[in-house]
Amino acid sequence: MIISREYKPKENDLIYHYCDSNAFFAICTNRKLWMNDLHSMNDFMELHWGYSIWEQSANTRIEKYGKEFLDEIDEVIHFSGFQGLLLANCFSTDKDVLSQWRAYADDGKGYVIGFNAKELLGLPIRALQVLYDKEQQIKEATATIDALYQLKQEDSNEFKTFCNVFGYDLSAFKNPAFIEKKEIRLIHLLDFKKSNDFMKLVDKGGIYFGEDRKGEEIKFRIKQDIPTPYIELDFSNNNKINPIKEVVIGPKNEVMKTAIRIFLETIGIEKVEINKSNASYR
Template sequence: MIVDRVYKPKRKELLYHYCDATTFHAICTNKTIRMCDLFSMNDYLEMHWGYSIWEKAATELLPEIGEEFLNAIDHIIHFSGGWGLLLASCFSLDGDVLSQWRAYADDGNGYVIGFNAQDLKKMSVRALKVEYREKKQIEEIKKVVKAIYDVEKSLPEEEKFGEGFVELCTLLSFDSASYKNPAFSEEKEVRLVHLLNFEKSNNSLKLVDNGGIAFGKDCPGQEVKFLMSQNAPKTYIDLDFSNSGKSFPIKEVIIGPKNLVLSTAISTYLETLNIPNVEVKRSNASYR
């Protein structure tokens, strides 16, 4: 568990989601956030980047901790993908960045939705603030590994490398999803993650959502769905952010710099969909 990556929003802090008009409409009408397979996102390195940081950290720790212990962690990290599939939804701390309008909001024709961050964290998700500085990433991994090493060193021989060790190393593996290439630093990303589990099914495996805690109470798992992307199945689930209509986390909508829709039209649209008191404004980005 990379404690430094856990996102702790300030009071009334907003998280921004860039999207095209179709996705904007789906979010507003369904009151859900789509969690997608991390390997199908825009950065083709994604989880591979986190593993490369682990390798660099392990190399620096080798003289201090030893090959046997590091190999035990590496074994768990290597096979953690066989235990579960990490889904994510991506947000930004900045709601009006030209490069993100271009990349994620239909080349400036889409929208940005500003959500109350504390409300989003009430869903059955883990919120991770992305770190882009490679040196900091390596130091964080080293800190976690040293902590695991100290715990294991204090245990009786028969209790070493037990369930607690496996759980901590698995969390380390999945939390490394909060590390990205420095080239993406302008995005100021916070990602919400949710884990699906693999279960045996006949002679193969199937994905299941075991649910979690949402809005302070146990919630059932969601239906695991797929869509085809580049001839391959892309996994996703949709999580309700409205607490069955009791919560209203959408606080702001920003209209893209090339989007010609009237602000009043969007305000009326939101109120009609029972999304009240949203501040609607236009992007300040100069883009034509």
């Protein structure tokens, strides 16, 4: 059985995005999420950790299935990396974690935005629930190798498709040191397209709230002196929905709840629950 890391929320589940004040303002006023290059995230081991889990799991199956079969999976995983670039936006299932406030919300002076998870799934993304237990990661990856071998024996047309999915889902395996993040990761794939004697990035779009739409403009920003690509996704479906259900004010943020409520109601983000962090941090 192929084990998927796909996140499947219940009807009223919220997922939480930690951000500084400027990002909070931009997200609320523009109704857009930035999908960022996964290689530029805070954890320098992004993607590498998941691939190392694949290697360790594959080593346990060399004698059973042979190196040639495992190399075939590895080739698909590597080829998918050359085909496109993974973008991501990160959320948590926990709205008030001190380490998160420190790392992602301007040392506690920012905000947490709580989104209705099912509504966000209307975007052209794949939602993954991050796993931090290394033993469980190897167990899942090994079970997936077993399932892929069965598909190969059946000469299934789905073999390469599931190899690709497996390769992308490796991004949902993270170092146990990050377990407090309780992360839900939204990913979106950009494609590489030949341009003159090299390549460029293109977004082929996808399904937005049940409709097929063209891709977004690919933009760049400078991060640590490097041009870093991103796209913006409209989570309001052209102002037809409002998935923002809660805002949590950071432990070092002195703003009044009433000020945030007035701000949100005035710009049309209505009926949002406003709370203050319970974290003791000054």
